[in-house]
Amino acid sequence: MKKVQIGSQEALVGEVDELCRALADEVEALLKSRAGEGKPAVLGLATGSTPLPFYAELIRRHREEGLSFANVISFNLDEYEGLGRDHERSYWCEMWKNLFDHVDVKPENVNVPPSVAENPDQAAAEYEAAIQAAGGIDWQLLGIGGEGHIGFNEKGSSAESRTRRVTLARKTIVDAAPGFGGEENVPTHAITMGVATILEAKRVVLMARGASKKEIVHRAISGEVGPDVPASFLQKHGNVGWFLDDDAAGS
Ligand code: PGA
Secondary structure: OEEEEEOOEEEEEEOHHHHHHHHHHHHHHHHHHHHHHOOOEEEEEOOOOOOHHHHHHHHHHHHHHOOOOOOEEEEEOEEEOOOOOOOOOOHHHHHHHHOHHHOOOOHHHEEOOOOOOOOHHHHHHHHHHHHHHOOOOOEEEEOOOOOOOEOOEOOOOOOOOOOEEEEOOHHHHHHHHHHHOOHHHOOOEEEEOOHHHHHOOOEEEEEEOOHHHHHHHHHHHHOOOEOOEHHHHHHHOOOEEEEEEHHHHOO
């Protein structure tokens, strides 16, 4: 793994397993230091294919090294609207399948925006309030969408945006279609943490893998900061980590 300067930002570039170990080291250090203080660690987590090997590394550390998640409060970034928690494509289900079922997190400490809410605006406000009540997010993991979204903050999302109901971009729906057996089955709306919500996390890490992300990753890291590429707002965060495999970095 090497440090690479891209514009004003420093990125960590390497093999996926090295990146995942480095990310897991950060989480492990946080969990241990919070446990020492007798306080919970508040993690912001992401779905998608990008973090899967990282979650596998956390599970391995839990199983083989006794890393405990009993002191973790988690908040996921986003959730599709209308699927219900038992739908296998819901982010609730994905998180349990890929991480929570395999570690000792307390179910009552797991938070994912509701997929079905009578009043989505109120549900979004309550989610935002729950993050504040937990003391804010210590460590936030992000992937990046093909057009630069973080969470479901699509192109056009402002730096001031908060947790809210959003309409998914066409590209997001096309990218998700294979998992849903066709575009017509992909939800058109979601609830997502806002850009401002994400930027308030004490530490933010963005992981990107694969050549298909190379161009958008470079626009996010060294392009103009603004709503055209919501991930670019991270350039303004004082404690951001960019974790890129060689293909996403283009090195
Ligand atoms: P991916 O999705 O990890 O499946 O590429 C990332 C995202 O859309 O944020």
